[in-house]
Amino acid sequence: MKKPFLYFVLSFLLFSCSSNDTDAQIITDPKTESKYQTKNVILLVVDGARISETWEAANKENIPNRVSLLSQGVFISNFKNNGTTNTNPGHSAMCSGVYENIKNNGTELPGFPSVMQQWLKFTGADKTKAWVVASKDKLEVLNDCKLADWKGKFQPSVDCGVSGNGSGYRDDLVTMTKTKEVMAKYSPNVMVINLKDVDSYGHANNWNEYIKAIKTTDATIKEIWNYIQSLPAYKDKTTLIVSNDHGRHLDANGGFAEHGDDCAGCRHIEFFAMGPDFKKNVTINTGNYEQIDIASTIAELLRVPMQYTKGKVIKDIFK
Numbered sequence: 001m002k003k004p005f006l007y008f009v010l011s012f013l014l015f016s017c018s019s020n021d022t023d024a025q026i027i028t029d030p031k032t033e034s035k036y037q038t039k040n041v042i043l044l045v046v047d048g049a050r051i052s053e054t055w056e057a058a059n060k061e062n063i064p065n066r067v068s069l070l071s072q073g074v075f076i077s078n079f080k081n082n083g084t085t086n087t088n089p090g091h092s093a094m095c096s097g098v099y100e101n102i103k104n105n106g107t108e109l110p111g112f113p114s115v116m117q118q119w120l121k122f123t124g125a126d127k128t129k130a131w132v133v134a135s136k137d138k139l140e141v142l143n144d145c146k147l148a149d150w151k152g153k154f155q156p157s158v159d160c161g162v163s164g165n166g167s168g169y170r171d172d173l174v175t176m177t178k179t180k181e182v183m184a185k186y187s188p189n190v191m192v193i194n195l196k197d198v199d200s201y202g203h204a205n206n207w208n209e210y211i212k213a214i215k216t217t218d219a220t221i222k223e224i225w226n227y228i229q230s231l232p233a234y235k236d237k238t239t240l241i242v243s244n245d246h247g248r249h250l251d252a253n254g255g256f257a258e259h260g261d262d263c264a265g266c267r268h269i270e271f272f273a274m275g276p277d278f279k280k281n282v283t284i285n286t287g288n289y290e291q292i293d294i295a296s297t298i299a300e301l302l303r304v305p306m307q308y309t310k311g312k313v314i315k316d317i318f319k
């Protein structure tokens with residue numbers, strides 16, 4: 001007997017519903033299922049750029065690419081590092097969502113698992129799907145933590161600095177080449193990138209090269225965004241977050257060469273982001289958002305229940 005057309009319609013609807021239910025069971029909190037288009041998050045840290053030379057420069061003359069990309073993204077104008085304003089503590093706070101005064105020389109692990117570790121545990125994904133790619137070798141500590149049950153487990157892949165050149169640091173150009181190689185080869189779902197040149201020229205007290213490095217990293221941000229859109233695994237489903245581990249001293253507190261205290265220059269950092277789930281062409285100055293909120297926000301986008309974090313999701317940037 002010929003089945004009526006309605007039978008096919010109903011079968012199709014039933015099949016659609018049950019397949020959605022199956023998907024939902026994979027996620028711990030069904031309310032968050034399919035809420036976001038983001039499948040990948042890339043956190044790009046411009047090491048030690050002072051806000052007075054980036055977003056708060058008179059005509060934003062050093063960041064023309066960010067200014068034009070803002071039409072596709074969101075900027076928070078009062079974002080802060082409220083912890084220790086040094087490289088390893090700053091990166092650790094962004095990744096774990098906890099401020100800790102860990103040693104800045106790469107000999108001390110963060111106390112709590114990063115969003116990368118938590119994502120790897122939650123999803124069971126291969127370690128090539130989470131990466132730390134950094135110009136500074138000492139940032140390799142971002143692939144682990146001290147906490148029992150996590151130490152030595154669920155570790156992201158790393159490509160940090162270079163051995164054998166004394167400092168352990170490498171030029172940002174090398175880090176960028178590595179970043180693109182990793183993205184093309186492994187398509188990581190979560191990635192943290194550190195670019196150190198701005199910080200290095202700051203410490204060298206070389207104003208012209210410091211400004212030049214800010215301009216170069218600004219061009220790099222556009223380059224990475226274009227590269228993301230050129231790869232099928234990333235196009236239209238990737239969020240890029242740009243931030244700083246710390247700023248640098250206000251001129252009244254010692255100037256751009258150094259950082260590490262609680263002056264406004266060291267505390268005030270950048271938060272600029274683009275992605276399918278974020279607002280566009282918006283600057284936010286409400287809310288009390290800070291560095292530790294980055295971990296929770298990445299976890300929210302990737303639908304990982306984030307543990308241990310003291311931060312919050314940056315709700316105002318979501319559509």
Ligand SMILES: [Zn+2]
Nearest residue numbers: 047048087245
């Ligand atoms: Zn730094």
Ligand SMILES: [Zn+2]
Nearest residue numbers: 249261263266
């Ligand atoms: Zn300072």
